[in-house]
Amino acid sequence: MTTAARQFKGEATRYTGDLTHRHWIQKALSGYEVKRDENKGRFQDWESARQAAAQIKYEVINHLDQYLAQFVKNIEARGAVVFWASDAQEARDYIVEVARKNQVRSIVKSKSMTTEEIHLNPALQSAGFEVVETDLGEFIVQLRDEAPYHLVFPAMHLTRDQISEIFQQKLGAAPVKDPEQLTMIARGVMRQKFCQADMGISGVNFGVADTGMISITENEGNARLSTSLPRVHVAVMGLEKIMRSMDDLALFLPMLATAGAGQLISGYNTLYAGPRAADECDGPQQFHIVLLDNGRTRLLADAEQRDALHCIRCGACLNVCPIFRNVGGHSYGTTYQGPIGSVITPHLRGLLEWKHLSFASSLCGACTQACPVKIDLHHHLLQNRRNATQAHPSWLERLMFGAFSIVMRRAALYRLAMFMGKLFQPLHPLVKGTAVDPVKAWTRTRETPPFAKTSFRSWWRDQQKGA
Amino acid sequence: MKATLFIPCFIDQFYPQVGVGVVKILRKLGHAVDFPDQQTCCGQPAFNSGLWDQARSVAEHALDVFRQAEVIVTPSGSCGAMMKIHYPELFQNTPRYQEACELSSKIYEFSQFLVNRLGVTDFGATFKGKVTFHDGCHGLRGLGVKNEPRVLLQHVRGLELLELKPAETCCGFGGTFAVKYPQISSAMGDSKCSAVLETGADYVVSNDSSCLMHIQGMLTLQKKPIRSLHLAEVLAHSL
Numbered sequence: 001m002t003t004a005a006r007q008f009k010g011e012a013t014r015y016t017g018d019l020t021h022r023h024w025i026q027k028a029l030s031g032y033e034v035k036r037d038e039n040k041g042r043f044q045d046w047e048s049a050r051q052a053a054a055q056i057k058y059e060v061i062n063h064l065d066q067y068l069a070q071f072v073k074n075i076e077a078r079g080a081v082v083f084w085a086s087d088a089q090e091a092r093d094y095i096v097e098v099a100r101k102n103q104v105r106s107i108v109k110s111k112s113m114t115t116e117e118i119h120l121n122p123a124l125q126s127a128g129f130e131v132v133e134t135d136l137g138e139f140i141v142q143l144r145d146e147a148p149y150h151l152v153f154p155a156m157h158l159t160r161d162q163i164s165e166i167f168q169q170k171l172g173a174a175p176v177k178d179p180e181q182l183t184m185i186a187r188g189v190m191r192q193k194f195c196q197a198d199m200g201i202s203g204v205n206f207g208v209a210d211t212g213m214i215s216i217t218e219n220e221g222n223a224r225l226s227t228s229l230p231r232v233h234v235a236v237m238g239l240e241k242i243m244r245s246m247d248d249l250a251l252f253l254p255m256l257a258t259a260g261a262g263q264l265i266s267g268y269n270t271l272y273a274g275p276r277a278a279d280e281c282d283g284p285q286q287f288h289i290v291l292l293d294n295g296r297t298r299l300l301a302d303a304e305q306r307d308a309l310h311c312i313r314c315g316a317c318l319n320v321c322p323i324f325r326n327v328g329g330h331s332y333g334t335t336y337q338g339p340i341g342s343v344i345t346p347h348l349r350g351l352l353e354w355k356h357l358s359f360a361s362s363l364c365g366a367c368t369q370a371c372p373v374k375i376d377l378h379h380h381l382l383q384n385r386r387n388a389t390q391a392h393p394s395w396l397e398r399l400m401f402g403a404f405s406i407v408m409r410r411a412a413l414y415r416l417a418m419f420m421g422k423l424f425q426p427l428h429p430l431v432k433g434t435a436v437d438p439v440k441a442w443t444r445t446r447e448t449p450p451f452a453k454t455s456f457r458s459w460w461r462d463q464q465k466g467a
Numbered sequence: 468m469k470a471t472l473f474i475p476c477f478i479d480q481f482y483p484q485v486g487v488g489v490v491k492i493l494r495k496l497g498h499a500v501d502f503p504d505q506q507t508c509c510g511q512p513a514f515n516s517g518l519w520d521q522a523r524s525v526a527e528h529a530l531d532v533f534r535q536a537e538v539i540v541t542p543s544g545s546c547g548a549m550m551k552i553h554y555p556e557l558f559q560n561t562p563r564y565q566e567a568c569e570l571s572s573k574i575y576e577f578s579q580f581l582v583n584r585l586g587v588t589d590f591g592a593t594f595k596g597k598v599t600f601h602d603g604c605h606g607l608r609g610l611g612v613k614n615e616p617r618v619l620l621q622h623v624r625g626l627e628l629l630e631l632k633p634a635e636t637c638c639g640f641g642g643t644f645a646v647k648y649p650q651i652s653s654a655m656g657d658s659k660c661s662a663v664l665e666t667g668a669d670y671v672v673s674n675d676s677s678c679l680m681h682i683q684g685m686l687t688l689q690k691k692p693i694r695s696l697h698l699a700e701v702l703a704h705s706l
């Protein structure tokens with residue numbers, strides 16, 4: 001077992017044993033479900049919207065080279081500096097260099113999973129820059145020195161008491177319970193940081209190819225401040241985040257809000273188009289786009305799973321996933337949690353190291369049904385399993401399933417195997433629950449069904465004879 | 468019409484009454500039933516474990532066994548989905564691809580066969596008790612079975628149908644997943660069992676015996692009085 005797999009197993013055991021945590025997550029997500037369904041109903045037809053979205057993404061991903069070139073050409077014409085980063089290291093080095101060149105001291109950040117993916121904060125901090133997360137949830141998990149718990153709701157695992165506690169510890173705030181007061185405490189700190197910051201870093205929800213703009217969706221307004229007050233704006237964008245035109249956004253903006261957060265539309269949807277122009281009085285003086293590959297072109301080359309690049313990181317698949325709802329976001333040990341994380345992490349960070357996540361699924365398909373861009377998520381988990389088993393077969397499983405296939409190809413052997421099972425089942429209580437119980441993973445929490453006195457095939461044979 | 472049965476291995480060995488129920492119902496409706504006794508397993512355990520070569524060799528056996536069938540009826544959404552959806556995929560770029568597609572087109576999950584193919588929703592069944600229905604995921608999302616079992620249950624005299632909340636959440640079985648990650652599987656099963664108990668039903672019914680094996684296994688260990696039954700058992704109860 002790999003280190004990551006061992007860690008996942010341990011954390012999953014810990015979290016599934018924590019009933020309070022499980023109930024908290026279920027509760028947090030039950031409100032979402034109601035609002036999501038309500039707003040899905042406001043689409044003329046949600047299923048057709050999904051179909052249309054999937055088709056747009058299919059077109060873009062299958063002609064990514066053309067759309068990327070168009071996007072870059074147009075946004076450069078608006079004065080943006082585009083940097084192509086083939087991996088996390090290149091992206092980090094570039095951003096640190098931009099900060100150095102501009103004599104930056106303090107940096108504000110709006111929510112971005114892509115910067116989590118490249119571990120940007122530690123790199124900036126060790127280069128001597130102060131980095132403050134300005135999304136409320138991100139701000140809280142940063143104070144707690146934790147990774148985001150969920151793609152979209154980074155602090156959803158925390159109660160108000162826990163949030164107040166960390167504010168008291170780290171900010172010297174007074175104990176409060178009211179969510180509004182908690183927000184005011186965070187805002188008080190952040191406003192100052194916004195005014196002091198020399199550089200703002202953001203993610204990108206969509207890059208619009210035909211106009212050369214980026215679109216950022218948020219609910220708090222912090223991204224607008226992070227990107228417009230400081231002198232320098234750096235936007236980190238996964239290279240799959242391209243849309244063809246503004247028309248595409250008309251579908252994708254409400255879809256992202258509804259699928260991910262159960263909203264009709266997010267609070268702020270802003271388009272950014274280059275640095276401050278000569279006739280403008282505000283906005284950053286420099287505007288950098290870091291276009292990140294970091295394994296995405298590997299996924300693009302995989303015809304079977306290329307559609308995983310359709311992902312708009314809405315988080316819907318996490319919200320409905322019974323695995324996520326029981327093990328929580330931190331168990332995964334990945335940047336991207338839940339079904340989409342289990343599908344793409346093996347591509348981004350190595351199949352053999354991360355294959356266990358593809359096996360940690362009941363293949364119920366709730367994710368696939370929820371995904372607004374119709375990624376065949378649970379099917380990709382099956383393909384990852386196949387690929388992992390081909391690349392690195394476990395001799396024990398090969399032996400077991402080799403025997404399984406020999407037996408199941410011959411009805412006589414099948415009957416013999418079942419006969420043996422029936423013969424030995426009465427002895428099972430002798431070892432049940434002990435270390436030598438061959439099925440103890442099952443019997444710890446579940447009773448085993450007894451073999452029937454007469455199997456169906458025996459019944460069939462007998463009544464055929466009698467007939 | 469002659470219906471050829473595929474009775475999955477665990478139903479054959481643990482829950483033969485489910486298969487018997489299916490036979491009784493189809494005969495009562497005036498159809499001939501056939502059971503090719505060379506049949507074994509659909510190969511899903513190997514397929515889901517990533518060993519597609521081994522799964523394919525088991526599936527080839529199924530292709531041989533069911534070659535003559537006109538329609539194949541199975542009381543398991545999960546095994547049905549394996550044959551209907553995954554066989555064509557499993558045989559892609561092999562000489563038997565066409566055969567796999569033909570087999571796929573003949574597969575019916577039991578309740579879909581009754582309602583959609585035969586157009587039957589009521590054949591005078593009686594069953595006394597409060598019943599809640601659990602949707603097996605592969606039947607529900609793979610084969611699109613949702614209303615068929617409910618319509619059938621609503622027509623059973625004496626039966627009160629109580630909706631599970633949430634009905635569509637997985638019970639946590641997931642085949643080998645149940646023993647690979649027993650802690651997650653059991654946590655999911657726990658939520659399902661609580662939901663079942665909350666309905667106040669006497670019976671939890673499903674069209675998938677594998678889910679029921681998991682749910683009943685937990686309920687028995689927790690000494691809960693509620694019993695699990697396959698849809699076919701309920702429908703055949705008074706026959």
Ligand code: SF4
Nearest residue numbers: 311312314315317371
């Ligand atoms: S895979 Fe689909 S549901 Fe999951 S985050 Fe991406 S777009 Fe949303």
